Amino acid sequence: MNLLQLENLTVKRGQCPVLDGISLTVGQGEFVGLIGPNGAGKTTLLRAALGLLPHQGRSNLAALSPQDRARIAAFLPQARDIAWPVTVESVVALGRVPHRAGSHRPGSPRPGSHGGKDQAAIDRALDRMGLAGFRGRTATALSGGEQARVLIARALAQDTPLLLTDEPVAGLDPAAQIRTMQVFADLATEGRAVIASVHDLGLAARHCTRLIMLETGRIAADGPPRDVLNDTLLARVFGVQGFHTETPQGHIFQPLSVTR
Amino acid sequence: MSQRLLLTLLGLLVTLLFFGSLLIGPAALGLGESLSALFRGEGGPIVLVMQEIRLPRAILGLLVGAVLGLSGAAMQGFLRNPLAEPGLIGVSSSAALGAVLSLQTGLAAAFTLALPLAALTGAALSVLLILALAGPRGGALSLILAGIAISALTGAGTQLVLNLSANPFAVMEIVYWMMGSLSDRSMTHVWIAAPFILLGGAMLLLTGRALDALTLGEDAAQSMGISLRRLRMMIILGTAAAIGASVAVAGAIGFVGLVIPHLLRPLTGGQPSRLLPAAMLGGAAMLLAADIAVRLIAPDQDLKLGVLTALVGAPFFLHLLWRMRGVEA
Numbered sequence: 346m347n348l349l350q351l352e353n354l355t356v357k358r359g360q361c362p363v364l365d366g367i368s369l370t371v372g373q374g375e376f377v378g379l380i381g382p383n384g385a386g387k388t389t390l391l392r393a394a395l396g397l398l399p400h401q402g403r404s405n406l407a408a409l410s411p412q413d414r415a416r417i418a419a420f421l422p423q424a425r426d427i428a429w430p431v432t433v434e435s436v437v438a439l440g441r442v443p444h445r446a447g448s449h450r451p452g453s454p455r456p457g458s459h460g461g462k463d464q465a466a467i468d469r470a471l472d473r474m475g476l477a478g479f480r481g482r483t484a485t486a487l488s489g490g491e492q493a494r495v496l497i498a499r500a501l502a503q504d505t506p507l508l509l510t511d512e513p514v515a516g517l518d519p520a521a522q523i524r525t526m527q528v529f530a531d532l533a534t535e536g537r538a539v540i541a542s543v544h545d546l547g548l549a550a551r552h553c554t555r556l557i558m559l560e561t562g563r564i565a566a567d568g569p570p571r572d573v574l575n576d577t578l579l580a581r582v583f584g585v586q587g588f589h590t591e592t593p594q595g596h597i598f599q600p601l602s603v604t605r
Numbered sequence: 606m607s608q609r610l611l612l613t614l615l616g617l618l619v620t621l622l623f624f625g626s627l628l629i630g631p632a633a634l635g636l637g638e639s640l641s642a643l644f645r646g647e648g649g650p651i652v653l654v655m656q657e658i659r660l661p662r663a664i665l666g667l668l669v670g671a672v673l674g675l676s677g678a679a680m681q682g683f684l685r686n687p688l689a690e691p692g693l694i695g696v697s698s699s700a701a702l703g704a705v706l707s708l709q710t711g712l713a714a715a716f717t718l719a720l721p722l723a724a725l726t727g728a729a730l731s732v733l734l735i736l737a738l739a740g741p742r743g744g745a746l747s748l749i750l751a752g753i754a755i756s757a758l759t760g761a762g763t764q765l766v767l768n769l770s771a772n773p774f775a776v777m778e779i780v781y782w783m784m785g786s787l788s789d790r791s792m793t794h795v796w797i798a799a800p801f802i803l804l805g806g807a808m809l810l811l812t813g814r815a816l817d818a819l820t821l822g823e824d825a826a827q828s829m830g831i832s833l834r835r836l837r838m839m840i841i842l843g844t845a846a847a848i849g850a851s852v853a854v855a856g857a858i859g860f861v862g863l864v865i866p867h868l869l870r871p872l873t874g875g876q877p878s879r880l881l882p883a884a885m886l887g888g889a890a891m892l893l894a895a896d897i898a899v900r901l902i903a904p905d906q907d908l909k910l911g912v913l914t915a916l917v918g919a920p921f922f923l924h925l926l927w928r929m930r931g932v933e934a
Contacts, residue, residue: 397824415830426822428685429875442818443830483875499821503829 347372348417348507348538349394353402356386356393356562364389365562366402371540373506376533378549378570379542381559382583387542388423390559391509395420406507415443419503423511423542425492427484433495434480437467440502470501473528475521490517497525501532508532510541514548526552546587550574550598558582571596580604606872608879615886619667622893626663627655629897631904661792666893668795668802669787669855672809672847674888675881677862678869679809682816682877683840684745687870691862694748695731695755696845700852701783702759702766703727708779709766720782721797721853728849731755732841744823748837785856785911787896798850805847806885808839813878815839820877858911860918861888867925 349371356364364386371377379387393400395418396407406414419440427436441463459467471477474494479487484495497513508529514522522545529539530552543549549556549570556573558566560582566573571589574596579585587600628639632654642655676691684693692698707713707723738751763783770776815836818826827833851858865887866880873879892910895917899908 392824395828397827411827411832412830415828418828420824420828422822422824422828424822424824426825428820428822429870429877431820431875435874435876436821439818439821439829442814496821496825499825509828 347405349540350405351394351402352404354390354393354404355401356389356398357401363562364393364400367562367564368402369557369564369567371507371538373536373538374533374554375538376530376552376554377538377540378553378556379540379559380544380546380549380556380573381542381565384561385559385582386562387559388511389562391420391511391540391542395509412443415503415505417505418507418509419500419505421497421500421508421510421513423515425489425496427492427496430483430485432480433476433482433484433487434467434471436484436495437470437476437498437502438463440470440499440504441466443503466502466504470498473501474498475524490521493517494521494525497528501528506537508537508539510539512544513541514543514545522548530554546574546583546600547598550596551594570598574598608873608883611869611872611883612886615883615890618890619886619893622890622897623663623667625897626666626893627659629900630654630659631900657791658789661790661795662787662896663893664795665787665790665798665854666896667889668799669851669858670861670889670892671885672802672806672851672888673858673861673892674865675806675809675885676844676847677888678866678877678880678884679812679816679840680844680862681866682819682880683812683836684749685819685822686745687867688863690859691844691848692756692857692859694735694752694841694844695759696728696848697852697857698756698759698763699731699734700724700728700849701857702762703730704782704853704856705763705766705779708782709770709772709775711775717791717793718797721794721850724853725797725801725849727759728845728852731759731849732845735841748841781909782856783911784909785858785914786907786909787855788907790854794854798854801846801850805843805845805850808843809847810881810885812836812839812843813881816877816881856911858892859915860922861891861914864918864922864925865891867922 347370352368354364354367355362367390381387389398392398394404394406396404406418438459445463471480474497476494476498484492493516500508500510514525517525526548529541532539533554553570555568556570557564558573558578565582566578576586584603584605585600586602586604587598590597628636634651638651639655642651643660645652673691680689680691680693681687703723703726704720707719712719734755735751739747767776767779815831818829818831823833866884869883869887870880873883895914896910899910899913902908
């Protein structure tokens with residue numbers, strides 16, 4: 346089943362197209378890495394697909410009401426933004442907002458006091474991001490990388506079939522990066538779909554089932570990592586060349602030098 | 606502190622201060638006779654004092670304080686900025702300009718309701734203006750800038766009225782009115798203000814869940830099913846109704862909407878949805894206490910309420926900032 350369906354999605358800034366006629370579908374079981382140099386349109390693609398930007402063309406998500414969309418797709422924006430000194434658990438609990446539209450009790454007073462199903466989703470998200478010991482800590486007092494993990498856990502707690510994340514692993518330590526990519530891969534194996542914009546091509550090559558390479562608002566390549574990360578495309582789109590090898594752990598790619 | 610305990614304690618405090626406000630005044634009345642006079646039908650002097658002077662004053666203190674605290678908390682939550690306050694979107698200064706015009710033209714002297722009605726009209730016009738300026742899709746920044754522009758414009762209008770006024774008594778009346786007060790208000794004032802205050806307050810109380818989601822930014826909130834457009838309308842209309850009506854009956858009272866949410870935020874775990882009801886009760890408590898204080902400090906001098914809240918509020922705010930200094934460094 347297709348979870349994301351984009352037809353000719355176009356976003357313009359003034360006259361200049363930032364995103365130019367993107368058509369693609371993402372189905373259950375896929376972990377899609379969205380790659381491309383700075384300014385290629387990764388963030389714009391994610392935001393327009395959700396209907397957060399004025400756009401032309403069609404996106405199945407943008408056509409939904411905000412409430413319905415929030416139960417199908419969760420989104421982790423690039424900006425790590427926590428405005429108030431709330432606890433880690435209450436940040437993660439925000440992921441449950443779309444699921445208790447009718448029965449929300451304002452504010453959840455103590456840790457571990459949410460309704461059964463909500464609490465289970467919150468606990469699972471905290472566990473998955475290795476945050477079980479952080480529950481009662483004040484989120485704004487954590488380090489940047491820890492806050493990033495808390496925000497990923499928030500998106501996981503939304504418990505949607507589709508997860509869109511914008512640079513989820515930027516600024517994380519190596520263990521957290523691998524853990525995050527592994528969690529996303531697990532979600533895909535469970536029959537969900539994840540789309541993550543990633544700058545680390547090595548991580549993308551290892552963990553994603555499919556890569557979509559963007560070049561100035563267009564799709565330059567779309568397919569399995571070992572096909573997309575070929576030398577010609579890497580030189581043309583990213584201006585880099587690197588080292589490839591196949592291992593039992595999957596495709597390994599390490600960028601080595603700049604070609605232009 | 607658990608939310609239930611916090612709200613219970615604040616509720617008790619507000620109840621105590623409300624009765625305190627009823628029992629304290631220049632006419633030294635006994636406890637029993639004053640309270641029973643509230644419910645008696647015939648018109649002796651005690652009944653008159655209680656029902657026509659002290660009761661409206663206490664009710665207005667309760668209502669105005671409650672919406673100052675509540676709208677301060679809502680505005681800070683919506684703009685994600687602890688420096689926001691209810692007057693930021695220009696409603697207070699527009700309501701004030703309406704009131705000032707009614708004082709200057711003599712309408713206010715001609716019939717009692719002219720002043721509050723003119724203030725409400727000013728508040729309503731400011732809402733239309735802010736919606737036109739900030740646009741339907743505008744974010745927090747365009748709202749703040751539109752609010753600043755409207756405040757500057759209406760502030761200049763008030764200055765112009767004072768500047769050109771040929772009548773020194775009108776000028777004095779305007780200056781005193783702008784200091785904010787709850788003295789000499791009647792039940793008529795309560796009936797004018799209460800519907801708007803209750804309606805606006807209810808709208809603001811309903812924004813808790815959306816404000817919680819907004820903690821993580823506009824994109825994240827929208828992706829969690831929150832309609833920012835609806836939230837913005839609720840905040841603007843709720844604040845305009847509640848604050849417009851407050852200014853109409855009590856004048857401009859500063860600092861309650863800024864200090865109270867600050868003070869109570871740590872006790873509510875920083876969550877906007879928990880802060881809203883707490884700030885509502887806290888604002889009511891602060892204004893009732895200040896209104897009792899002006900009667901006790903200078904019983905013969907008509908010390909203005911807005912002067913006292915700013916006098917007490919500003920140093921208190923500095924103290925909070927002083928304490929935050931160590932934490933943020």
